[in-house]
Amino acid sequence: MMIRVLGMMSGTSLDGVDAAMIETDGIRIGGFGRSGYRAYSDNEAAALHAALGRWPGEAGVKEAAEISVLSHAALAGDFPEAELIGYHGQTLAHDPQGRGTHQAGDGAALARMSDRPVIWDFRSEDVRQGGEGAPLAPFFHWACAEWAIAQGHLPVEPVAFLNLGGVGNITWADPSVPAPEAPGACIAFDTGPANAPINDLMRNRLHRERDEDGRLASSGRVDHDILAEFLRHPYFERPPPKSLDRNQFSGLSQAVSHLTDADAAATLVAALARSVAAGLRWLPAPPAVLLVCGGGRHNTAIMEALRAQLTTRVQPVESAGLDGDMLEAQAFGWLAARVVKGLPTSGPMTTGVPAPVCGGRISHSR
Ligand SMILES: Nc1ncnc2c1ncn2[C@@H]1O[C@H](COP(=O)(O)OP(=O)(O)OP(=O)(O)O)[C@@H](O)[C@H]1O
Numbered sequence: 001m002m003i004r005v006l007g008m009m010s011g012t013s014l015d016g017v018d019a020a021m022i023e024t025d026g027i028r029i030g031g032f033g034r035s036g037y038r039a040y041s042d043n044e045a046a047a048l049h050a051a052l053g054r055w056p057g058e059a060g061v062k063e064a065a066e067i068s069v070l071s072h073a074a075l076a077g078d079f080p081e082a083e084l085i086g087y088h089g090q091t092l093a094h095d096p097q098g099r100g101t102h103q104a105g106d107g108a109a110l111a112r113m114s115d116r117p118v119i120w121d122f123r124s125e126d127v128r129q130g131g132e133g134a135p136l137a138p139f140f141h142w143a144c145a146e147w148a149i150a151q152g153h154l155p156v157e158p159v160a161f162l163n164l165g166g167v168g169n170i171t172w173a174d175p176s177v178p179a180p181e182a183p184g185a186c187i188a189f190d191t192g193p194a195n196a197p198i199n200d201l202m203r204n205r206l207h208r209e210r211d212e213d214g215r216l217a218s219s220g221r222v223d224h225d226i227l228a229e230f231l232r233h234p235y236f237e238r239p240p241p242k243s244l245d246r247n248q249f250s251g252l253s254q255a256v257s258h259l260t261d262a263d264a265a266a267t268l269v270a271a272l273a274r275s276v277a278a279g280l281r282w283l284p285a286p287p288a289v290l291l292v293c294g295g296g297r298h299n300t301a302i303m304e305a306l307r308a309q310l311t312t313r314v315q316p317v318e319s320a321g322l323d324g325d326m327l328e329a330q331a332f333g334w335l336a337a338r339v340v341k342g343l344p345t346s347g348p349m350t351t352g353v354p355a356p357v358c359g360g361r362i363s364h365s366r
Protein backbone atom coordinates (compact mmCIF):
# COMPACT_ATOMS: atom_id res chain seq x y z
CA MET A 1 0.00 0.00 0.00
CA MET A 2 1.34 3.43 -0.95
CA ILE A 3 1.46 6.01 1.83
CA ARG A 4 2.09 9.76 1.76
CA VAL A 5 5.27 10.56 3.67
CA LEU A 6 6.95 13.86 4.46
CA GLY A 7 10.74 13.58 4.42
CA MET A 8 12.71 16.27 6.27
CA MET A 9 16.43 16.89 5.99
CA SER A 10 18.73 19.51 7.45
CA GLY A 11 22.20 18.76 6.19
CA THR A 12 25.78 19.61 7.02
CA SER A 13 25.67 22.91 5.08
CA LEU A 14 23.67 24.26 8.06
CA ASP A 15 21.57 26.45 5.76
CA GLY A 16 18.11 25.25 6.76
CA VAL A 17 15.52 22.49 6.57
CA ASP A 18 14.23 20.86 3.34
CA ALA A 19 10.85 19.08 3.37
CA ALA A 20 9.32 17.04 0.55
CA MET A 21 6.32 14.77 0.06
CA ILE A 22 6.75 11.34 -1.48
CA GLU A 23 4.26 8.56 -2.12
CA THR A 24 5.76 5.14 -1.57
CA ASP A 25 5.26 1.63 -0.24
CA GLY A 26 8.87 1.64 0.94
CA ILE A 27 9.94 -0.18 -2.23
CA ARG A 28 8.71 1.74 -5.26
CA ILE A 29 8.31 5.47 -5.72
CA GLY A 30 4.62 6.11 -6.46
CA GLY A 31 5.10 9.82 -7.06
CA PHE A 32 6.63 13.02 -5.76
CA GLY A 33 4.64 15.84 -4.17
CA ARG A 34 4.97 19.35 -2.81
CA SER A 35 8.10 20.57 -1.11
CA GLY A 36 9.14 23.38 1.20
CA TYR A 37 12.18 24.97 2.81
CA ARG A 38 12.79 26.90 6.00
CA ALA A 39 16.12 28.73 6.27
CA TYR A 40 17.77 28.85 9.67
CA SER A 41 17.80 32.38 11.07
CA ASP A 42 21.23 33.93 11.73
CA ASN A 43 20.85 33.18 15.44
CA GLU A 44 19.85 29.58 14.79
CA ALA A 45 22.73 29.06 12.35
CA ALA A 46 25.18 30.58 14.86
CA ALA A 47 23.93 28.29 17.65
CA LEU A 48 24.22 25.21 15.40
CA HIS A 49 27.72 26.18 14.28
CA ALA A 50 28.71 26.60 17.92
CA ALA A 51 27.45 23.10 18.71
CA LEU A 52 29.31 21.36 15.85
CA GLY A 53 31.48 18.49 17.02
CA ARG A 54 29.57 18.14 20.29
CA TRP A 55 27.90 15.02 21.73
CA PRO A 56 24.70 14.56 23.78
CA GLY A 57 24.97 16.21 27.18
CA GLU A 58 27.63 18.71 26.07
CA ALA A 59 27.24 22.50 26.00
CA GLY A 60 24.87 23.87 23.37
CA VAL A 61 23.47 20.49 22.30
CA LYS A 62 20.11 20.88 24.05
CA GLU A 63 19.64 24.26 22.34
CA ALA A 64 20.57 22.73 18.97
CA ALA A 65 18.01 19.94 19.46
CA GLU A 66 15.34 22.51 20.34
CA ILE A 67 16.12 24.55 17.23
CA SER A 68 15.86 21.38 15.16
CA VAL A 69 12.50 20.31 16.65
CA LEU A 70 10.88 23.76 16.46
CA SER A 71 12.02 24.47 12.90
CA HIS A 72 10.84 21.04 11.71
CA ALA A 73 7.50 21.33 13.54
CA ALA A 74 6.86 24.72 11.91
CA LEU A 75 7.56 23.28 8.46
CA ALA A 76 5.59 20.04 9.06
CA GLY A 77 2.52 22.20 9.80
CA ASP A 78 2.48 23.16 6.09
CA PHE A 79 1.98 19.50 5.10
CA PRO A 80 -1.27 18.27 6.68
CA GLU A 81 -1.53 15.60 3.93
CA ALA A 82 1.46 13.67 5.33
CA GLU A 83 0.55 10.42 7.12
CA LEU A 84 4.10 9.81 8.33
CA ILE A 85 7.20 11.96 8.85
CA GLY A 86 10.83 10.96 8.25
CA TYR A 87 13.03 13.25 10.38
CA HIS A 88 16.80 13.13 9.97
CA GLY A 89 17.81 15.61 12.69
CA GLN A 90 20.85 17.89 12.64
CA THR A 91 24.17 16.09 12.41
CA LEU A 92 26.55 17.70 14.89
CA ALA A 93 29.22 15.01 15.07
CA HIS A 94 30.08 11.80 13.24
CA ASP A 95 32.73 9.37 14.46
CA PRO A 96 31.46 5.89 13.55
CA GLN A 97 34.63 4.08 14.69
CA GLY A 98 34.69 5.99 17.96
CA ARG A 99 31.92 7.82 19.78
CA GLY A 100 29.21 7.06 17.21
CA THR A 101 27.08 9.50 15.27
CA HIS A 102 25.06 12.40 16.64
CA GLN A 103 21.95 13.87 15.05
CA ALA A 104 20.54 16.52 17.39
CA GLY A 105 16.75 16.46 17.65
CA ASP A 106 13.88 14.67 19.31
CA GLY A 107 11.49 12.64 17.17
CA ALA A 108 9.11 12.02 20.08
CA ALA A 109 8.67 15.78 20.58
CA LEU A 110 8.19 16.31 16.84
CA ALA A 111 5.54 13.53 16.73
CA ARG A 112 3.59 15.21 19.55
CA MET A 113 3.89 18.67 18.02
CA SER A 114 3.01 17.61 14.47
CA ASP A 115 0.39 15.02 15.51
CA ARG A 116 1.90 12.43 13.15
CA PRO A 117 4.10 9.35 13.70
CA VAL A 118 7.77 10.20 13.20
CA ILE A 119 10.65 7.93 12.13
CA TRP A 120 13.99 9.29 13.31
CA ASP A 121 17.48 8.37 14.54
CA PHE A 122 18.18 6.65 11.20
CA ARG A 123 21.93 6.20 11.67
CA SER A 124 22.59 4.81 15.19
CA GLU A 125 21.62 1.18 14.61
CA ASP A 126 23.85 0.89 11.57
CA VAL A 127 26.80 2.23 13.61
CA ARG A 128 25.91 -0.06 16.53
CA GLN A 129 26.13 -3.03 14.17
CA GLY A 130 29.56 -1.95 12.90
CA GLY A 131 28.62 0.24 9.90
CA GLU A 132 29.62 3.81 9.02
CA GLY A 133 26.05 5.07 9.61
CA ALA A 134 26.39 7.07 6.35
CA PRO A 135 25.63 7.61 3.58
CA LEU A 136 21.99 6.51 3.84
CA ALA A 137 20.54 7.98 0.65
CA PRO A 138 22.06 5.25 -1.63
CA PHE A 139 19.16 2.77 -1.49
CA PHE A 140 16.87 5.68 -2.40
CA HIS A 141 19.18 6.68 -5.24
CA TRP A 142 18.80 3.13 -6.57
CA ALA A 143 14.97 3.51 -6.35
CA CYS A 144 15.25 6.85 -8.17
CA ALA A 145 17.18 5.17 -11.00
CA GLU A 146 14.45 2.54 -11.25
CA TRP A 147 11.79 5.30 -11.26
CA ALA A 148 13.62 7.35 -13.90
CA ILE A 149 13.96 4.27 -16.16
CA ALA A 150 10.21 3.59 -15.82
CA GLN A 151 9.53 7.23 -16.80
CA GLY A 152 11.80 6.89 -19.85
CA HIS A 153 14.38 9.39 -18.51
CA LEU A 154 17.28 6.93 -18.17
CA PRO A 155 18.53 3.81 -19.99
CA VAL A 156 18.77 0.52 -18.05
CA GLU A 157 22.44 1.00 -17.23
CA PRO A 158 24.43 1.71 -14.07
CA VAL A 159 24.34 5.41 -13.19
CA ALA A 160 25.90 7.42 -10.37
CA PHE A 161 24.38 10.06 -8.11
CA LEU A 162 26.67 12.71 -6.67
CA ASN A 163 25.14 14.62 -3.77
CA LEU A 164 26.90 17.90 -3.07
CA GLY A 165 25.76 19.09 0.34
CA GLY A 166 28.16 20.16 3.09
CA VAL A 167 30.04 16.94 2.39
CA GLY A 168 29.92 15.08 -0.94
CA ASN A 169 28.66 11.53 -1.35
CA ILE A 170 28.34 9.26 -4.36
CA THR A 171 26.18 6.24 -5.14
CA TRP A 172 26.81 3.90 -8.06
CA ALA A 173 23.51 2.13 -8.73
CA ASP A 174 22.81 -0.83 -11.01
CA PRO A 175 19.05 -0.83 -11.67
CA SER A 176 19.20 -4.27 -13.35
CA VAL A 177 19.74 -5.85 -9.90
CA PRO A 178 16.29 -6.55 -8.38
CA ALA A 179 16.58 -4.76 -4.99
CA PRO A 180 18.87 -2.08 -3.51
CA GLU A 181 20.05 -4.37 -0.70
CA ALA A 182 20.92 -7.19 -3.15
CA PRO A 183 24.65 -7.73 -3.80
CA GLY A 184 25.90 -5.60 -6.68
CA ALA A 185 23.00 -3.10 -6.62
CA CYS A 186 24.76 -0.14 -4.96
CA ILE A 187 28.20 1.04 -3.97
CA ALA A 188 28.38 4.28 -2.01
CA PHE A 189 30.67 6.47 0.07
CA ASP A 190 31.44 10.06 1.00
CA THR A 191 33.78 11.60 -1.59
CA GLY A 192 35.24 14.49 0.42
CA PRO A 193 34.43 18.02 1.54
CA ALA A 194 31.89 19.83 -0.67
CA ASN A 195 30.04 23.07 0.21
CA ALA A 196 30.95 23.19 3.93
CA PRO A 197 34.47 24.69 3.55
CA ILE A 198 33.22 27.09 0.83
CA ASN A 199 30.35 28.27 3.05
CA ASP A 200 32.71 28.60 6.03
CA LEU A 201 35.10 30.73 3.96
CA MET A 202 32.26 33.00 2.80
CA ARG A 203 30.86 33.26 6.32
CA ASN A 204 34.16 33.94 8.09
CA ARG A 205 35.67 36.36 5.58
CA LEU A 206 32.75 38.03 3.82
CA HIS A 207 29.76 37.46 6.15
CA ARG A 208 27.87 35.82 3.32
CA GLU A 209 26.17 32.45 3.38
CA ARG A 210 27.58 31.05 0.15
CA ASP A 211 29.49 31.82 -3.03
CA GLU A 212 26.45 32.62 -5.17
CA ASP A 213 26.69 30.71 -8.47
CA GLY A 214 30.41 30.22 -7.77
CA ARG A 215 31.18 33.77 -8.94
CA LEU A 216 34.03 34.33 -6.45
CA ALA A 217 35.64 30.93 -7.20
CA SER A 218 35.35 31.54 -10.97
CA SER A 219 37.44 34.69 -10.60
CA GLY A 220 40.24 33.01 -8.63
CA ARG A 221 43.30 30.86 -9.34
CA VAL A 222 43.84 27.38 -7.95
CA ASP A 223 46.83 26.88 -5.66
CA HIS A 224 48.22 23.59 -7.00
CA ASP A 225 50.60 22.98 -4.08
CA ILE A 226 47.72 23.09 -1.59
CA LEU A 227 45.67 20.87 -3.89
CA ALA A 228 48.48 18.29 -4.17
CA GLU A 229 48.90 18.22 -0.39
CA PHE A 230 45.12 17.79 0.08
CA LEU A 231 45.07 14.83 -2.33
CA ARG A 232 47.75 13.06 -0.27
CA HIS A 233 45.20 12.59 2.55
CA PRO A 234 44.91 8.85 3.36
CA TYR A 235 41.09 9.05 3.04
CA PHE A 236 41.40 8.94 -0.77
CA GLU A 237 43.46 5.72 -0.64
CA ARG A 238 40.96 4.03 1.63
CA PRO A 239 38.52 1.75 -0.23
CA PRO A 240 34.80 2.25 0.44
CA PRO A 241 32.53 2.04 2.37
CA LYS A 242 33.70 5.17 4.19
CA SER A 243 32.11 8.33 5.54
CA LEU A 244 33.19 11.74 6.80
CA ASP A 245 32.47 14.17 9.59
CA ARG A 246 31.66 17.70 8.38
CA ASN A 247 34.93 19.16 9.65
CA GLN A 248 37.24 16.20 9.06
CA PHE A 249 39.14 18.13 6.40
CA SER A 250 39.52 21.32 8.45
CA GLY A 251 43.22 21.28 7.45
CA LEU A 252 42.11 22.34 3.98
CA SER A 253 40.41 25.48 5.30
CA GLN A 254 43.57 26.29 7.27
CA ALA A 255 45.74 25.67 4.21
CA VAL A 256 43.89 28.26 2.12
CA SER A 257 43.78 30.85 4.92
CA HIS A 258 46.65 32.95 3.49
CA LEU A 259 45.20 33.04 -0.06
CA THR A 260 43.02 35.84 -1.42
CA ASP A 261 39.26 35.28 -1.13
CA ALA A 262 38.95 34.37 -4.81
CA ASP A 263 42.01 32.05 -4.89
CA ALA A 264 40.86 30.34 -1.68
CA ALA A 265 37.38 29.72 -3.14
CA ALA A 266 38.87 28.47 -6.43
CA THR A 267 41.17 26.08 -4.55
CA LEU A 268 38.29 24.71 -2.46
CA VAL A 269 36.23 24.09 -5.61
CA ALA A 270 39.19 22.32 -7.25
CA ALA A 271 39.61 20.18 -4.12
CA LEU A 272 35.95 19.16 -4.33
CA ALA A 273 36.24 18.16 -7.99
CA ARG A 274 39.53 16.29 -7.52
CA SER A 275 38.13 14.36 -4.56
CA VAL A 276 35.20 13.23 -6.73
CA ALA A 277 37.66 12.21 -9.47
CA ALA A 278 39.69 10.28 -6.89
CA GLY A 279 36.50 8.51 -5.75
CA LEU A 280 35.45 7.34 -9.22
CA ARG A 281 38.19 4.71 -9.30
CA TRP A 282 36.33 2.76 -6.61
CA LEU A 283 33.26 2.29 -8.82
CA PRO A 284 32.93 -1.19 -10.37
CA ALA A 285 32.27 0.19 -13.88
CA PRO A 286 31.99 3.65 -15.41
CA PRO A 287 28.45 4.99 -14.94
CA ALA A 288 26.42 6.06 -18.00
CA VAL A 289 26.07 9.48 -16.39
CA LEU A 290 26.97 11.25 -13.14
CA LEU A 291 23.74 12.84 -11.89
CA VAL A 292 24.53 15.76 -9.59
CA CYS A 293 22.10 16.65 -6.82
CA GLY A 294 22.30 18.89 -3.74
CA GLY A 295 22.98 22.62 -3.59
CA GLY A 296 26.47 22.32 -5.09
CA ARG A 297 25.02 21.82 -8.57
CA HIS A 298 23.87 25.49 -8.48
CA ASN A 299 27.51 26.55 -8.21
CA THR A 300 28.71 27.02 -11.79
CA ALA A 301 32.38 26.86 -10.79
CA ILE A 302 31.78 23.42 -9.23
CA MET A 303 29.95 22.05 -12.27
CA GLU A 304 32.66 23.37 -14.61
CA ALA A 305 35.43 21.90 -12.44
CA LEU A 306 33.68 18.50 -12.40
CA ARG A 307 33.27 18.52 -16.17
CA ALA A 308 36.93 19.47 -16.62
CA GLN A 309 38.13 16.69 -14.28
CA LEU A 310 35.93 13.78 -15.32
CA THR A 311 35.52 11.83 -18.53
CA THR A 312 32.07 10.67 -17.35
CA ARG A 313 29.09 12.76 -18.53
CA VAL A 314 28.08 15.18 -15.74
CA GLN A 315 24.44 16.33 -15.58
CA PRO A 316 22.21 17.88 -12.94
CA VAL A 317 19.80 15.22 -11.67
CA GLU A 318 16.95 17.17 -13.29
CA SER A 319 18.04 15.52 -16.57
CA ALA A 320 16.57 12.31 -15.09
CA GLY A 321 13.30 14.05 -14.13
CA LEU A 322 14.27 14.41 -10.44
CA ASP A 323 14.41 17.43 -8.11
CA GLY A 324 18.01 17.93 -7.04
CA ASP A 325 17.14 20.36 -4.24
CA MET A 326 14.79 17.87 -2.58
CA LEU A 327 16.33 14.47 -3.25
CA GLU A 328 17.79 14.04 0.23
CA ALA A 329 14.53 15.11 1.93
CA GLN A 330 12.63 12.68 -0.29
CA ALA A 331 15.20 10.02 0.65
CA PHE A 332 14.33 10.30 4.34
CA GLY A 333 10.60 10.07 3.51
CA TRP A 334 11.19 6.91 1.48
CA LEU A 335 13.49 5.48 4.18
CA ALA A 336 10.82 6.22 6.83
CA ALA A 337 8.34 4.08 4.89
CA ARG A 338 10.94 1.30 4.75
CA VAL A 339 11.44 1.46 8.51
CA VAL A 340 7.68 1.06 9.06
CA LYS A 341 7.86 -2.10 6.91
CA GLY A 342 11.07 -3.40 8.54
CA LEU A 343 12.98 -3.23 5.23
CA PRO A 344 16.74 -2.58 5.16
CA THR A 345 17.93 1.02 4.99
CA SER A 346 21.66 0.27 4.51
CA GLY A 347 23.93 -2.65 3.74
CA PRO A 348 27.53 -3.87 3.38
CA MET A 349 28.19 -1.90 0.18
CA THR A 350 26.70 1.40 1.37
CA THR A 351 27.83 1.72 4.99
CA GLY A 352 29.95 -1.40 5.50
CA VAL A 353 27.54 -2.84 8.05
CA PRO A 354 28.09 -6.65 8.04
CA ALA A 355 24.52 -7.45 6.89
CA PRO A 356 21.63 -5.29 5.66
CA VAL A 357 20.11 -3.38 8.56
CA CYS A 358 16.82 -1.57 9.17
CA GLY A 359 17.70 1.55 11.18
CA GLY A 360 15.39 4.20 12.59
CA ARG A 361 13.09 4.55 15.58
CA ILE A 362 9.36 5.21 15.56
CA SER A 363 7.63 7.72 17.85
CA HIS A 364 3.85 7.91 17.84
CA SER A 365 1.95 11.18 18.20
CA ARG A 366 0.26 10.22 21.49
N1 LIG B 1 22.97 29.34 -6.09
C1 LIG B 1 23.95 28.76 -5.39
N2 LIG B 1 25.23 29.14 -5.58
C2 LIG B 1 26.24 28.58 -4.89
N3 LIG B 1 26.06 27.63 -3.95
C3 LIG B 1 24.82 27.21 -3.72
C4 LIG B 1 23.69 27.75 -4.41
N4 LIG B 1 22.58 27.13 -3.96
C5 LIG B 1 23.00 26.26 -3.01
N5 LIG B 1 24.33 26.30 -2.86
C6 LIG B 1 25.17 25.55 -1.91
O1 LIG B 1 24.47 24.39 -1.51
C7 LIG B 1 24.32 24.35 -0.08
C8 LIG B 1 23.03 23.64 0.29
O2 LIG B 1 23.07 22.36 -0.26
P1 LIG B 1 22.18 21.19 0.32
O3 LIG B 1 20.85 21.71 0.71
O4 LIG B 1 22.28 20.07 -0.65
O5 LIG B 1 23.02 20.85 1.61
P2 LIG B 1 22.68 20.00 2.87
O6 LIG B 1 21.19 19.96 3.07
O7 LIG B 1 23.51 20.52 3.96
O8 LIG B 1 23.13 18.57 2.41
P3 LIG B 1 23.85 17.28 3.05
O9 LIG B 1 22.99 16.69 4.06
O10 LIG B 1 23.91 16.40 1.84
O11 LIG B 1 25.17 17.72 3.57
C9 LIG B 1 24.38 25.81 0.33
O12 LIG B 1 24.77 25.93 1.68
C10 LIG B 1 25.41 26.35 -0.65
O13 LIG B 1 26.71 26.06 -0.22
Ligand SMILES: CC(=O)N[C@H]1[C@@H]2OC[C@@H](O2)[C@@H](O)[C@@H]1O[C@H](C)C(=O)O
Pocket residue numbers: 011012091094101133134135136137138165166167168169190243244328
Ligand atom coordinates in the same frame (compact mmCIF):
# COMPACT_ATOMS: atom_id res chain seq x y z
C1 LIG C 1 26.64 11.84 9.28
C2 LIG C 1 25.91 12.63 8.24
O1 LIG C 1 24.94 13.30 8.54
N1 LIG C 1 26.38 12.55 6.99
C3 LIG C 1 25.76 13.24 5.86
C4 LIG C 1 26.74 14.30 5.34
O2 LIG C 1 26.18 15.01 4.24
C5 LIG C 1 26.54 14.33 3.02
C6 LIG C 1 27.32 13.14 3.50
O3 LIG C 1 27.84 13.63 4.74
C7 LIG C 1 26.42 11.91 3.80
O4 LIG C 1 27.21 10.89 4.34
C8 LIG C 1 25.33 12.23 4.84
O5 LIG C 1 24.11 12.66 4.30
C9 LIG C 1 23.45 12.06 3.23
C10 LIG C 1 22.13 12.71 3.04
C11 LIG C 1 23.27 10.54 3.36
O6 LIG C 1 23.23 9.99 4.45
O7 LIG C 1 23.12 9.90 2.31
